[in-house]
Structure formats: structure tokens, C-alpha cells
Amino acid sequence: MGLSIALTVNGAPHRVELEDPRVTLLDLLRERLHLTGTKKGCDRGQCGACTVLLDGRRTNACLALAAAHDGADVLTIEGLAGGGGELHPVQAAFIAHDALQCGFCTPGQVMSAVGLIAEGHAGSDPERVREGMSGNLCRCGAYAGITEAVLDAQGRMAGRGEAA
Amino acid sequence: MNTFEFVRPATVAEAVAAASAPGAAYHAAGTNLLDLMKGGVARPTRLVDVNRLPGLDRIEHAPDGGVRVGALVRNADLAHDPAFSRRFPAVAEALLSGASAQLRNAATVGGNLLQRTRCAYFYDTASACNKRQPGAGCDARGGENRLHAVLGWSGSCIATHPSDFCVPLVALGATVEIEGKAGWRDVPLVDFHRLPGLAPERETVLETGDLVVAVRLPAEAARFAAHARYLKVRERTSYAFAVVSAAAALRMEGDRIAEARIALGGVALKPWRAHDAEAALAGARPDAATFRRAAEAALAGAEPSGDNAFKIELARRIVARALAMAFAGTPERVPALPASPFAPVPGASIHV
Numbered sequence: 046m047g048l049s050i051a052l053t054v055n056g057a058p059h060r061v062e063l064e065d066p067r068v069t070l071l072d073l074l075r076e077r078l079h080l081t082g083t084k085k086g087c088d089r090g091q092c093g094a095c096t097v098l099l100d101g102r103r104t105n106a107c108l109a110l111a112a113a114h115d116g117a118d119v120l121t122i123e124g125l126a127g128g129g130g131e132l133h134p135v136q137a138a139f140i141a142h143d144a145l146q147c148g149f150c151t152p153g154q155v156m157s158a159v160g161l162i163a164e165g166h167a168g169s170d171p172e173r174v175r176e177g178m179s180g181n182l183c184r185c186g187a188y189a190g191i192t193e194a195v196l197d198a199q200g201r202m203a204g205r206g207e208a209a
Numbered sequence: 210m211n212t213f214e215f216v217r218p219a220t221v222a223e224a225v226a227a228a229s230a231p232g233a234a235y236h237a238a239g240t241n242l243l244d245l246m247k248g249g250v251a252r253p254t255r256l257v258d259v260n261r262l263p264g265l266d267r268i269e270h271a272p273d274g275g276v277r278v279g280a281l282v283r284n285a286d287l288a289h290d291p292a293f294s295r296r297f298p299a300v301a302e303a304l305l306s307g308a309s310a311q312l313r314n315a316a317t318v319g320g321n322l323l324q325r326t327r328c329a330y331f332y333d334t335a336s337a338c339n340k341r342q343p344g345a346g347c348d349a350r351g352g353e354n355r356l357h358a359v360l361g362w363s364g365s366c367i368a369t370h371p372s373d374f375c376v377p378l379v380a381l382g383a384t385v386e387i388e389g390k391a392g393w394r395d396v397p398l399v400d401f402h403r404l405p406g407l408a409p410e411r412e413t414v415l416e417t418g419d420l421v422v423a424v425r426l427p428a429e430a431a432r433f434a435a436h437a438r439y440l441k442v443r444e445r446t447s448y449a450f451a452v453v454s455a456a457a458a459l460r461m462e463g464d465r466i467a468e469a470r471i472a473l474g475g476v477a478l479k480p481w482r483a484h485d486a487e488a489a490l491a492g493a494r495p496d497a498a499t500f501r502r503a504a505e506a507a508l509a510g511a512e513p514s515g516d517n518a519f520k521i522e523l524a525r526r527i528v529a530r531a532l533a534m535a536f537a538g539t540p541e542r543v544p545a546l547p548a549s550p551f552a553p554v555p556g557a558s559i560h561v
């Protein structure tokens with residue numbers, strides 16, 4: 046069954062032919078568009094490694110059928126840094142706070158943090174940040190740095206009047 | 210995963226017609242269905258995508274205080290709707306204690322009601338499971354069943370229903386609106402999920418093609434807003450299903466309880482409304498002895514289905530704790546750790 050969908054990915058329009066309706070958004074990004082920054086950890090919604098912003102909201106790409114998202118706007122880790130290569134404040138804060146070791150979970154953590162800051166429910170309470178980031182597991186246990194990085198980036202973005 | 214036909218109906222009538230074909234299943238966010246399809250547990254031959262159906266994504270507050278929530282409203286949007294969380298704070302707390310922020314952004318109200326059990330043998334196609342394959346047997350009996358049911362189970366199936374959302378909803382008297390081949394009908398949520406009996410494969414009252422279009426809460430459910438909590442014991446702090454959970458809501462008149470609502474999660478194949486416990490509280494003084502008596506009544510019919518006798522006493526304690534926390538008052542804001550039983554109860558011993 047042929048199915049053709051339109052997606053905007055990191056600002057660029059794409060038309061993708063899906064010969065097979067089983068393709069997830071995660072597999073589409075990695076295997077059709079070669080955007081391999083978005084990681085496949087569990088493929089079952091349990092780890093958060095595949096987190097992207099789908100129409101501005103953080104979502105697990107592994108449990109999203111591509112066919113159901115015709116017309117969607119997707120932001121992945123590859124689209125986060127500015128055009129001149131300057132890092133997004135969340136990326137910069139992850140480096141400044143040593144919020145990673147192996148880095149496998151990091152794209153998902155960063156995208157989740159961008160989503161959390163845009164949602165605006167956590168405020169400056171580390172407990173709310175930890176709870177809000179609990180959908181992203183880190184096998185290296187970099188959680189302390191991740192919480193600090195999210196709080197720091199959020200503070201800097203508020204200072205600059207940025208939402209995301 | 211088996212392959213399937215993907216159809217995107219534009220109207221409810223088209224959706225019902227498309228889903229009435231053998232092998233068809235509705236697809237909402239897919240956060241449960243796709244997981245089951247990847248494991249070969251669900252094998253639909255046609256997915257009927259409900260995401261483009263008009264009018265199903267609205268939260269409609271009635272002037273009298275009731276609410277109608279469309280089946281496509283996302284779990285996160287409902288929990289963060291200010292009027293909804295003010296009127297039905299235990300429902301918002303339950304939603305925010307479930308899954309992760311990413312999953313709540315996607316998961317729909319309809320999908321949450323219809324999510325399948327997390328019994329590990331149901332998920333494992335190499336195990337015998339009457340729910341997955343009627344008549345095959347039940348490997349959970351005599352297997353790893355610490356987390357299985359203590360109320361309403363049968364020899365055919367001892368699984369539990371995993372939804373948090375449904376627990377306060379059933380306590381507050383929610384109604385499910387259904388569109389089907391025979392038209393529209395209402396079913397009280399308390400009658401929506403079936404106990405296993407001899408046919409655990411029949412999970413709800415839905416017939417082939419039936420679409421959940423909305424869930425309603427009546428105006429009187431908002432009268433509990435000042436004293437309403439959801440408590441959930443998990444095996445880790447967050448991002449885990451309930452071992453046992455309880456919703457408790459009180460309507461106070463002076464120093465007496467005028468009316469109480471109690472339901473339990475993680476104990477049965479449906480969200481479990483505890484009418485006897487509610488009756489034990491009507492007109493009573495809100496103290497530890499009263500709460501314990503209500504908790505005893507809530508679990509009066511409980512029986513272990515395996516290595517899970519601990520869940521019965523745990524559930525009693527969670528009911529009593531939820532009542533004490535509800536009496537202490539609904540917090541201004543959903544707590545940083547929603548539904549955590551480890552937060553202190555003002556003026557009460559934590560060891561209820």
C-alpha cells in the first residue's frame with residue numbers, strides 16, 4: 046500500500062513515500078532522512094532516547110507511526126543549533142555541567158529538556174525538573190549534571206527572553 | 210510486526226464503518242497499540258486512525274461544573290487544563306503520575322481507557338495466556354504474579370488494568386460516550402471494563418466498530434475538589450505502573466464527612482470502585498480509626514491470586530493514607546512528585 050506523507054524536519058520540507066505503513070517516525074528519521082542523532086534505545090517508549098519535538102511537543106518517535114503524522118513539523122537534535130553553528134543554550138549547558146558520559150541518551154535528554162522548558166511547568170524546583178525529565182533514562186547515571194544543566198539553560202533562556 | 214492497511218477516515222461514521230471489518234483496530238497515539246504490535250501480541254490487519262476525526266479533541270466545561278472530554282484530548286493537555294485540574298484535582302494528579310511527559314503529550318483519553326494489561330505473560334507470545342489466546346491457559350497462575358490481582362480475578366485470568374486515569378474517574382462517577390453501528394450510547398465507566406470470568410479476552414463492553422468519543426464527569430464530582438487525592442505505590446520513584454493505587458475524595462460538612470468516593474487501581478482487571486468503604490465514611494468523623502475501617506471495607510472481598518497477599522494489606526494502607534491526605538486538603542498545585550505516598554501528611558502520622 047503506497048502512502049505519501051509530507052513532513053517539515055528541522056525547517057526543511059520533505060515528501061516521503063511509505064511503501065510500508067509500519068514505519069515509525071524514528072525509523073523514518075534515521076533510515077530515510079539519515080538523521081541518526083535521534084537514538085533507538087528500547088524502541089518501546091521506555092527510555093526516551095528517541096525524543097523529538099513533534100509539532101512543538103516532546104514525544105517518543107519510536108511509538109509514533111509516520112503515517113499518522115502527515116503534515117507534522119519535527120525538530121530533532123540536528124536542527125537545534127543555530128545556523129552559524131552556535132549551540133542551543135541547552136546543548137551548551139549540558140557541556141558546561143558534564144551532563145553526559147557515553148552520550149547515547151544525550152540527544153533525547155536535550156530534546157526532552159527543550160520540551161520541558163517550553164512547557165513551563167517545572168519552574169526552578171529541581172524536584173519538578175527531575176520528575177519532568179524522568180522519561181529519559183541515562184545508563185551512565187549523569188542525572189545530577191542533567192538536572193543542573195536544565196535549570197541553568199532555563200535561567201539563561203528566561204534572561205534572554207527565549208521560550209525554546 | 211505484521212503488516213496492515215492504514216486508513217484515515219474523516220468522519221466518525223466512516224471510522225465506525227472502517228473499524229467494523231474483521232481484524233480492524235482503532236489507532237490513536239499508538240503508545241500502547243504499537244508496542245503490542247511490535248511484540249506480535251496485537252496483530253490488526255487494518256488500523257483506523259482516529260487522529261483526524263473532527264470535534265474529538267475538545268474539553269467542554271459545562272456552566273453547572275460538569276465536563277465533557279473528547280476521546281482525542283491528550284493526557285497532558287487534560288491534566289494541565291486549569292479549569293479541569295481545579296474541579297477534578299485527583300484526576301489531574303493521577304494523569305501526571307502516569308507514564309512520562311513524552312508519553313502523556315501523545316497518549317489520548319480514549320487510548321488510556323482502552324490500554325491493555327501489563328501482565329508479562331500477555332506480552333510474551335511464547336507463554337500461555339487466555340486473554341491473548343482464549344483457552345490456552347494462564348501462565349501467570351503459579352508464575353511471577355506478585356503484581357497480579359487481588360480482587361475480582363478468576364481462574365482464567367489474574368491480570369490487572371494498568372490505568373491511573375481511570376481510578377479517580379470511576380470514583381467520581383464518569384460516563385463513557387460511545388458511537389457504534391447502532392448509534393450513540395452512554396456507559397458508566399464502572400461498567401465499561403469487564404472482570405475476567407471465563408472470557409478474559411472480552412475486556413470491555415465495546416462491540417466491534419464501537420468508538421469511544423468522550424468521557425464525561427458530572428457536576429457533583431466537582432464538589433469533592435477541596436479534598437481529593439490520588440496515591441500510587443511504584444517500584445521506583447517515577448515512570449512506573451502502580452503496584453497499588455487509590456483515589457480518595459471527601460465532601461466535608463462541618464467536622465463530619467458528608468460523602469466519600471474511593472477507588473483502587475492495580476488490584477483488579479478494572480478500576481475498582483469501593484462502594485462499601487464509601488458507605489462506611491458517610492456521616493463519620495474524619496479520623497485514623499474511621500479511615501482504617503473504610504480501608505478494611507474496601508478490601509473485604511480480597512484474596513491473593515498468587516504471591517501477592519502483601520498487596521491486600523498494602524492496598525488497605527494506601528486507602529487509609531489517601532483518605533488522610535484527602536482530608537488534609539487538596540494541595541494548591543499538583544505536588545512535584547504527583548501521587549507519591551511518601552510526602553508528609555500535615556498533622557497526621559505517616560504510619561496510618
Ligand SMILES: Cc1cc2nc3c(=O)[nH]c(=O)nc-3n(C[C@H](O)[C@H](O)[C@H](O)COP(=O)(O)OP(=O)(O)OC[C@H]3O[C@@H](n4cnc5c(N)ncnc54)[C@H](O)[C@@H]3O)c2cc1C
Binds near residue numbers: 089239242323
Ligand atoms: C513506558 C510506558 C509507561 C507507561 N506508564 C503508564 C502509567 O504509569 N500509568 C498509566 O496509566 N499508563 C501508562 N502507560 C500507558 C499509556 O497511558 C497508554 O499507552 C496510553 O494512554 C494509550 O493511549 P494511546 O492514545 O496511545 O492509545 P493507542 O495505543 O493508540 O490505543 C490503545 C488501545 O485503545 C484503542 N483505542 C484508542 N482510542 C480509541 C477510541 N477512541 N475508541 C475505541 N478504542 C480506542 C486502540 O484500538 C488500542 O487497542 C505507559 C505506557 C508506556 C509505553
Ligand code: SF4
Binds near residue numbers: 338348
Ligand atoms: S493473568 Fe490474564 S493476561 Fe496474564 S497470562 Fe493469565 S490470562 Fe493472560
Ligand code: FES
Binds near residue numbers: 084
Ligand atoms: S527508543 Fe523510544 S523510548 Fe526508547
Ligand code: FES
Binds near residue numbers: 146147148183
Ligand atoms: S550519558 Fe550514557 S546513557 Fe546517558
